[in-house]
Amino acid sequence: MSEKRRPATPWPPVETEAPRFHPEAPGPGTELAMHYAECFGCGDVDNGLHMRSTVGDGGVVYSKFPVTRAHQGAPGLAHGGLLACAFDEALGSAVGNLLRRPAVTGKLETDFLRPVPVGTTLFIAARVDGVAGRKIYASADGHLDSADGPVALRARGLFVQVGLEHFTNHGDPDALSKFTQQPRRREDWDINP
Numbered sequence: 001m002s003e004k005r006r007p008a009t010p011w012p013p014v015e016t017e018a019p020r021f022h023p024e025a026p027g028p029g030t031e032l033a034m035h036y037a038e039c040f041g042c043g044d045v046d047n048g049l050h051m052r053s054t055v056g057d058g059g060v061v062y063s064k065f066p067v068t069r070a071h072q073g074a075p076g077l078a079h080g081g082l083l084a085c086a087f088d089e090a091l092g093s094a095v096g097n098l099l100r101r102p103a104v105t106g107k108l109e110t111d112f113l114r115p116v117p118v119g120t121t122l123f124i125a126a127r128v129d130g131v132a133g134r135k136i137y138a139s140a141d142g143h144l145d146s147a148d149g150p151v152a153l154r155a156r157g158l159f160v161q162v163g164l165e166h167f168t169n170h171g172d173p174d175a176l177s178k179f180t181q182q183p184r185r186r187e188d189w190d191i192n193p
């Protein structure tokens, strides 16, 4: 199957600054713990994606998504929505861990280039591309079965920085205390755009 191309659109779509990684961001080689045990992407959820991520060199976060029968759409193939979910998680992990700015997905676009069979592992490499005020642009490639395997998907996401009250006002008021890894304290986040 030949490498397919999609129409080239500028990315990031607006003028941005280079991302400034948080001084206490985890360094290369760090295996990232799940950020929340009940997260469908990285938590201990039945039939969740059970993604695991590691910080690489140059501001890249590598995540693995083992695709099981629980993740099917067409028989034997991963469901596209769950693949998009895996990219949301991978991009969000790069943004959250490297910048330590609380942010939510505002826009997520995914190019599906190859089918992803059950039994494969998707190796996702995600990076933060630029920042414009509260807007954080990130992108990722998903490779089949190894870090340099064929590219099955590409994704681009806009994350919007929010105050911590976003999570307490709209979600579980106890949610922040349920985070299972650092930073657990307000002062651990860079909350100034």
Ligand SMILES: CCCCCCCCCCCCCC(=O)SCCNC(=O)CCNC(=O)[C@H](O)C(C)(C)COP(=O)(O)OP(=O)(O)OC[C@H]1O[C@@H](n2cnc3c(N)ncnc32)[C@H](O)[C@@H]1OP(=O)(O)O
Pocket: 035, 041, 088, 089, 090, 091, 092, 093, 096, 097, 100, 103, 104, 105, 106, 107, 134, 135, 158, 160, 162, 182, 183
């Ligand atoms: C160590 C730490 C570990 C942590 C690890 C964490 C891992 C996490 C992994 C989990 C990963 C999973 C993560 C998840 O699943 S996050 C869950 C899914 N996402 C949401 O639920 C978000 C829902 N949406 C909102 O809450 C609001 O709409 C937000 C907050 C996004 C913006 O509402 P707000 O009123 O606050 O701001 P604004 O509307 O003035 O917008 C601000 C700017 O953004 C621009 N804009 C907005 N939307 C779009 C768009 N669609 N296309 C293009 N642009 C868009 C907008 O034009 C404006 O630009 P400008 O006019 O200023 O130029």
